[in-house]
Amino acid sequence: xxxxxxxxxxxxxxxxxxxxxxxxxxxxxxxxxxxxxxxxxxxxxxxxxxxxxxxxxxxxxxxxx
Numbered sequence: 001x002x003x004x005x006x007x008x009x010x011x012x013x014x015x016x017x018x019x020x021x022x023x024x025x026x027x028x029x030x031x032x033x034x035x036x037x038x039x040x041x042x043x044x045x046x047x048x049x050x051x052x053x054x055x056x057x058x059x060x061x062x063x064x065x
Contacts, residue, residue, distance in 0.1 A: 024049045 024046060030039040 021049060 027042055027045065030042050
């Protein structure tokens with residue numbers, strides 16, 4: 001296995017997801033006249049995190065009790 005495969009498996013794994021989620025939530029909000037690149041990265045990361053959260057909630061609702 002090469003490093004990229006190991007890194008992908010780690011990020012997809014539970015611990016990696018928790019660390020990534022905490023890191024994204026800890027990002028400071030962009031300043032009103034701040035960098036456009038940071039604004040893009042901030043919004044992109046938060047949108048991806050929101051999609052994962054929604055997908056996880058939908059999966060939990062579909063599981064039989």
